[in-house]
Amino acid sequence: MLNSSDVALYYFSEEYKDYITYDSSHLREYRFRVSGTGKEVRDWKISGDGADYFDITDYGLLRMDWEPTYVEPCVTATVAAVLEDGRKLTAAVRAYSEVNIYMDKLFADFERRYITPSMTTKEKAEKAAWYISTTSDYELYNYNWIDIFLKGRGDCYASRYALQYLCKYMGIKAVACRNLDDHGKTLFYADGRFYVIVTGFNEPKPRMYGIYEVSGTALEDLAEKNKFDLDYFRQ
Numbered sequence: 001m002l003n004s005s006d007v008a009l010y011y012f013s014e015e016y017k018d019y020i021t022y023d024s025s026h027l028r029e030y031r032f033r034v035s036g037t038g039k040e041v042r043d044w045k046i047s048g049d050g051a052d053y054f055d056i057t058d059y060g061l062l063r064m065d066w067e068p069t070y071v072e073p074c075v076t077a078t079v080a081a082v083l084e085d086g087r088k089l090t091a092a093v094r095a096y097s098e099v100n101i102y103m104d105k106l107f108a109d110f111e112r113r114y115i116t117p118s119m120t121t122k123e124k125a126e127k128a129a130w131y132i133s134t135t136s137d138y139e140l141y142n143y144n145w146i147d148i149f150l151k152g153r154g155d156c157y158a159s160r161y162a163l164q165y166l167c168k169y170m171g172i173k174a175v176a177c178r179n180l181d182d183h184g185k186t187l188f189y190a191d192g193r194f195y196v197i198v199t200g201f202n203e204p205k206p207r208m209y210g211i212y213e214v215s216g217t218a219l220e221d222l223a224e225k226n227k228f229d230l231d232y233f234r235q
Helices: 098-114 121-134 145-150 155-168 214-224 230-234
Strands: 006-011 029-031 042-045 055-056 061-064 075-083 088-097 175-176 186-189 193-198 210-213
Touching: 006 029, 006 061, 006 098, 042 055, 042 098, 055 075, 075 155, 098 121, 098 155, 121 145, 121 155, 121 186, 121 210, 145 155, 145 193, 155 175, 155 186, 186 214, 186 230
Parallel strands: 006 088
Antiparallel strands: 029 061, 042 075, 055 061, 075 088, 175 186, 186 193, 193 210
């Protein structure tokens, strides 16, 4: 038998070690061992949808190669110890990201501090834009949206995705414009209307932001340029 049938590992990015808090008891690696069989392990294998996130040595040490994305916070796979007689002993393994966990805590804190039950969807999205613009500086060529929240800097591409994920956390249908010419634009849907919020202005915080309603031909053109499915918003 294996010494565990279910293991969770947590990826920790050294890049953000000075910017986040985390649970020090979380496992970064795990050593599988076989007992009670009298047979040697011929091979260790990893299979499943999340197999590429893991690596296992020939002596059963499991590690993570990289971290799950924010939109897929938990990935899973199966570890198998292949014995010399052909039998397989298996265990379920799961992978998480310390940064993703911290981001959810940060978003929850934002909601607790700035969002009230009486606010409309539009007001909630605008408050998210205000927060991003107030707490981050412009940094050219830094397109990592996580840096907006953790390091307080990023470019207009980072800002539009930062707004997308913060809005989605609050249950607002928002999608960042993928077209590079749509600087800082994020499309969102509120109370039966479409709006564009513009963030990511090239200036130090507190930065400007803008919001306007979009409809008709202008909405269709924006959707075509950015390959948006407008039915997604209306569902």
